[in-house]
Amino acid sequence: MKEGPDIAQIGALIGDPARANMLAALTGGKALTATELAAVGGITLQTASAHLAKLEAGGLLLPRKQGRHRYFTLADETVARLIESMMGFAASRGHLRHQPGPKEPALRKARICYDHLAGDYGVRMLDSLVAKGAIDAVGDGLALTAKGEETFQCIGINVADLKASRRPLCRSCLDWSERRAHLAGSLGKALLASFFDKGWARRTAGSRSVIFSPDGERQFLALFPVEALVFAHVFVPKP
């Protein structure tokens, strides 16, 4: 039959454990060197080199040479979205890792999804913004309201700048740990960046998880309060 585009190629690309680990690590948004990615994949540098060549040829990765290092990033936001959506799917089918591990809770609480905040805190933030009327949620789509535009200006985010770029302002991104949406798009990116700028939170060295400082956490929770009522209509039953 052979209809349509070839999904087997990218499936196979993602289907190798070492490559999958590399891709998952790169979903953290940071550029990583071949050596770092080899460690992530649990393989030697030679093998990693071969894998990276394949991922690059497949259009999933973008290399950037800098001195004697080669830094790799996901080629595109669409790659990140694909990986995240596959994680969501895998989680829904129970394809979890064997070892929950000590890092797991931190990851579920707050982590980076390419360039924006995900996990419990990411979902909470979006919920709160919707409850405040800063963002409109229609179906599975998100849109900034006029009120929201004001709000973000006050926090110190220049919405006009964001609007100028071609990238969509708001995008919903399905969270694999919470199975609910969090905020992606250039606004999601700007918000996370501002948390880092303010010193509320920082990324961790070898992981996707985001660590809040005690003070940062207090401020974050105050800025994005949870209203119990909200959950009623946003709740999505787990299948």
Next chain:
Amino acid sequence: MKEGPDIAQIGALIGDPARANMLAALTGGKALTATELAAVGGITLQTASAHLAKLEAGGLLLPRKQGRHRYFTLADETVARLIESMMGFAASRGHLRHQPGPKEPALRKARICYDHLAGDYGVRMLDSLVAKGAIDAVGDGLALTAKGEETFQCIGINVADLKASRRPLCRSCLDWSERRAHLAGSLGKALLASFFDKGWARRTAGSRSVIFSPDGERQFLALFPVEALVFAHVFVPKP
């Protein structure tokens, strides 16, 4: 590192050409027997049986025994969404099939995406519905308007029934051939079903493509006119 759910498993599942072909065929929405799927995959029945067992174990497929046949369907709408999104991604990276083939144009014009209409005609339908104000497009989300509810009642679609089900009414689904959204969800399903009921169109035997009758095509195009102005803001530039 091993963070998060295991995407390698489902990647590998989709990564085999024979399995990928089977999954793509099942995205046509019809239940297919093991023998039919073997033909689709270009392999013998024994091999297909092994593949199907793996896909079933992975939670991608749902078997249904009927007489001496075993019919397989995609386990879930989420599987169909995953496959379609991978197709979209593959298409965007140029991972196309070698042979464009004679069926390709028909497929691009109108095809089934799990249970709703995709392709040029699918995109056109959504564009037209948005232009008419029957559906609200906010960001990448869709919502039925009050006016739309009336409209669909007139066409003979019982919106109240659809609302009763847990499945979302409107969902946007990215079209791999058009790289724009078309209408999924229970409303998308109901619309396609009504086209079949009215005899405007029919499915083809071994393919996902949808064939309109001359009269059906005329009616469809009249019902969903294109207004040039609409395209301006819906257009998404190809990267």
Next chain:
DNA sequence: GAGATGCTTCGGCTACGGTCGAAGTATGGA
């Protein structure tokens, strides 16, 4: 009951892809 059809299981073959050691190339620093 006999035969045909649909599908699964078993066993063995094969090939491809992942793996690493060793050697080769580029870049940076002393």
Next chain:
DNA sequence: TCCATACTTCGACCGTAGCCGAAGCATCTC
């Protein structure tokens, strides 16, 4: 200039996953 570091290429090894022929169940038809 010389060495260390970062990475790639080459070559060889090996395991696994895909593949099919043959045989074994199950179900329908006559």
